[in-house]
Amino acid sequence: MRCLTxxxxxxxxxxxxxxxxxKELKQIHTQLLVNGTFNNPHFHAQFIATIxxxxxxxxxxxxxxxxxxxxxxxxxxxxxxxxxxxSKSTTPHKSFYFYNNILNSSNNLSPDNYTFNFLVxxxxxxxxxxxxxxxxAALIKHGFEYDPHVQSGLIFMYAEMGCLNSCHVVFxxxxxxxxxxQTAMLHACAKCGDVDFARKMFDEMPHRDFVVWNAMxxxxxxxxxxxxxxxxxxxxxxxxxKINEVSMVSVLxxxxxxxxxxxxxxAHAYLEKNNxxxxxxxxxxxxxMYAKCGNIDKAMEVFWGMKEKNVYTWSSAMGGLAMNGLxxxxxxxxxxxxxxGVHPNEVTFISLLRGCSVVGMVEEGRNHFESMRKLHGxxxxxxxxxxxxxxxGRAGRVEEALSFINRMPMKPHVGAWIAxxxxxxxxxxxxxxxxxxxxxxxxxxxNDGAYVLLSNxxxxxxxxxxxxxxxxxxxxxxxxxxPGCSVIEVDGEVHEFIVGDKSHPRYDEIELKIEEISRxxxxxxxxxxxxNVFFDIExxxxxxxLGRHSEKVAIAFGLISLKEGVPIRVIMNLRICWDCxxxxxxxSKFFKREIVVRDRNRFHHFKDGECSCxxxx
DNA sequence: CTAGGGTTAG
Numbered sequence: 001m002r003c004l005t006x007x008x009x010x011x012x013x014x015x016x017x018x019x020x021x022x023k024e025l026k027q028i029h030t031q032l033l034v035n036g037t038f039n040n041p042h043f044h045a046q047f048i049a050t051i052x053x054x055x056x057x058x059x060x061x062x063x064x065x066x067x068x069x070x071x072x073x074x075x076x077x078x079x080x081x082x083x084x085x086x087s088k089s090t091t092p093h094k095s096f097y098f099y100n101n102i103l104n105s106s107n108n109l110s111p112d113n114y115t116f117n118f119l120v121x122x123x124x125x126x127x128x129x130x131x132x133x134x135x136x137a138a139l140i141k142h143g144f145e146y147d148p149h150v151q152s153g154l155i156f157m158y159a160e161m162g163c164l165n166s167c168h169v170v171f172x173x174x175x176x177x178x179x180x181x182q183t184a185m186l187h188a189c190a191k192c193g194d195v196d197f198a199r200k201m202f203d204e205m206p207h208r209d210f211v212v213w214n215a216m217x218x219x220x221x222x223x224x225x226x227x228x229x230x231x232x233x234x235x236x237x238x239x240x241x242k243i244n245e246v247s248m249v250s251v252l253x254x255x256x257x258x259x260x261x262x263x264x265x266x267a268h269a270y271l272e273k274n275n276x277x278x279x280x281x282x283x284x285x286x287x288x289m290y291a292k293c294g295n296i297d298k299a300m301e302v303f304w305g306m307k308e309k310n311v312y313t314w315s316s317a318m319g320g321l322a323m324n325g326l327x328x329x330x331x332x333x334x335x336x337x338x339x340x341g342v343h344p345n346e347v348t349f350i351s352l353l354r355g356c357s358v359v360g361m362v363e364e365g366r367n368h369f370e371s372m373r374k375l376h377g378x379x380x381x382x383x384x385x386x387x388x389x390x391x392x393g394r395a396g397r398v399e400e401a402l403s404f405i406n407r408m409p410m411k412p413h414v415g416a417w418i419a420x421x422x423x424x425x426x427x428x429x430x431x432x433x434x435x436x437x438x439x440x441x442x443x444x445x446x447n448d449g450a451y452v453l454l455s456n457x458x459x460x461x462x463x464x465x466x467x468x469x470x471x472x473x474x475x476x477x478x479x480x481x482x483p484g485c486s487v488i489e490v491d492g493e494v495h496e497f498i499v500g501d502k503s504h505p506r507y508d509e510i511e512l513k514i515e516e517i518s519r520x521x522x523x524x525x526x527x528x529x530x531x532n533v534f535f536d537i538e539x540x541x542x543x544x545x546l547g548r549h550s551e552k553v554a555i556a557f558g559l560i561s562l563k564e565g566v567p568i569r570v571i572m573n574l575r576i577c578w579d580c581x582x583x584x585x586x587x588s589k590f591f592k593r594e595i596v597v598r599d600r601n602r603f604h605h606f607k608d609g610e611c612s613c614x615x616x617x
Numbered sequence: 618c619t620a621g622g623g624t625t626a627g
Contacts, residue, residue, distance in 0.1 A: 008618070049619075080619055114619050121620095149620055156621080183621040214622040221623090249623040284624040315625040350626045383627060415627080 007046045012037070016047075017054045025051065025061055041072040048074070049081035059085055076102065076109050084118040092125035116144050117153040124160035132157055148174065152184045159188035167192070179207065183215050190219025210242040218250040226254035227494070230263065243274070245282045252285040259571030259598055261293035262492045280306070284313045291320025294569055294596040294603055311345050319351035322358055324603045325612045330355030331364060346378050353387040357394055358602065358616050365391045382408075386415040393423025394616055402432055414443050421453045425460075433457045446479045449574075486554035486572040490561045497553045506557070513556040514548075520590050521583055551580045555587060555595060567594035575599045585609050 220229035255264035290299035356365030392401035424433035458466030558568030589609035
């Protein structure tokens with residue numbers, strides 16, 4: 001055992017941990033063969049395991065070493081390490097090859113608690129329940145049902161599969177759950193939608209190390225409770241808990257969701273100042289944060305500065321470009337990615353198709369969609385079909401969008417119909433719009449967004465009867481419209497405005513500003529675009545209702561609270577309304593202020609009276 | 618010193 005410990009600290013092993021290139025590995029390998037270090041079976045095992053664990057990119061090299069330089073039969077340590085490495089790879093099923101290797105080995109190996117711990121993690125990756133159940137059965141057969149390592153793994157596996165009950169069952173069977181096991185259970189609760197229970201566990205734990213803190217912060221961030229994530233992180237700092245790159249990934253993710261650019265910038269500065277290890281994951285989180293907080297230039301600067309990028313990084317950058325209206329750049333980045341030898345996955349194609357869609361590159365988008373199956377072996381999912389509908393629809397080819405839906409190999413999902421309905425709204429197509437709504441409510445009787453869209457189409461035609469009919473239907477069915485909500489960050493503090501809520505301490509000043517805006521805009525001869533007002537009310541009242549949309553309130557607040565020249569950044573939960581969009585353009589001109597709005601679909605950068613979306617919503 | 622926490626879309 002002493003011997004193994006020393007080997008783990010062997011300079012060559014440490015070198016592998018910090019380097020990744022295949023070329024260097026080959027050099028090291030040759031050297032070790034020559035000087036005879038490989039004659040030590042322990043070293044050989046540790047060498048392969050280290051490559052597998054620290055250089056997942058070069059997993060095939062560990063494989064090669066096992067098969068072609070096999071002076072020694074791989075031992076359990078090596079095989080377990082391979083299972084572990086593959087459980088985290090993009091091809092987790094290959095773990096089973098090594099599991100079978102253990103079972104069929106000629107040198108009497110039998111799986112141990114590590115084997116099963118890693119194997120259940122493989123099942124967690126695969127999320128194929130049947131596989132998970134059979135591995136569970138196998139480990140019971142081998143007598144590891146009550147092994148603490150295996151139990152932690154099982155909790156993790158069932159969490160990934162969404163079986164919180166099974167997690168509880170396993171957890172209750174644990175004699176004295178240690179920190180690792182408790183962390184797994186906490187993670188499971190957060191993952192399966194019971195963060196509050198996770199927090200309860202967290203609060204009741206007598207000893208908490210920094211991994212537990214990280215799990216809790218991540219738990220909040222992943223379920224969208226970003227504020228609580230940031231609050232807990234702050235507490236973490238105050239308590240002097242160790243902070244590493246994993247903590248920062250969660251912090252950045254929370255900032256991304258809140259659109260809190262200032263806090264995101266602070267986090268970026270923090271991790272540079274504290275020499276936090278820049279991993280691919282952390283870099284990706286940074287790129288995503290800048291992109292989704294409206295600073296796409298900075299996002300790309302970070303992106304190009306990253307030494308190592310994976311498919312997440314590329315997809316994230318492409319998605320960010322698309323979201324910011326830079327569709328062409330997104331498509332170009334896709335070619336660069338392929339040249340770089342990175343294989344796209346299904347998410348990459350979502351980013352790519354969005355890129356095509358926002359700039360109306362219909363043919364290009366269709367070609368890429370076709371290439372998914374033919375060139376990349378990726379079966380398009382319903383999201384991809386939905387984006388194709390969007391692609392045709394945005395470009396005004398509403399009929400083609402409809403016929404595309406009708407040719408889908410699966411039952412069109414609500415999202416596809418919604419995309420069509422948006423196109424109908426944009427191009428004022430009443431007939432297809434009515435048809436789309438019918439299809440939507442067949443599945444989701446209470447889809448408020450769909451009713452509102454159809455109502456808007458009627459309003460465009462000044463068909464108040466139609467508007468009223470929609471309103472009546474909604475009333476009888478009990479459909480409630482989701483209230484608009486906009487947030488804006490001022491001096492690192494996030495202010496939230498919900499439509500109709502006047503509780504903000506500076507609401508009176510905001511009101512005055514809105515009136516000033518209205519005056520300016522009217523002087524310029526602008527007539528409000530009132531078709532976004534849902535109910536048939538008097539024109540004047542309508543303008544008033546429009547004047548109080550949450551996005552406009554947030555912009556007004558930005559005007560009074562941010563220094564001149566500082567861009568106003570607003571994040572909202574719905575798509576920006578047409579009138580607010582027009583008014584924002586004018587504000588950007590009259591008040592000489594840049595405005596960046598991230599709505600639920602994309603970014604709108606308003607400058608000198610123009611918007612970056614150029615009509616492509 | 619083979620276990621636990623993290624990134625892309627919807």
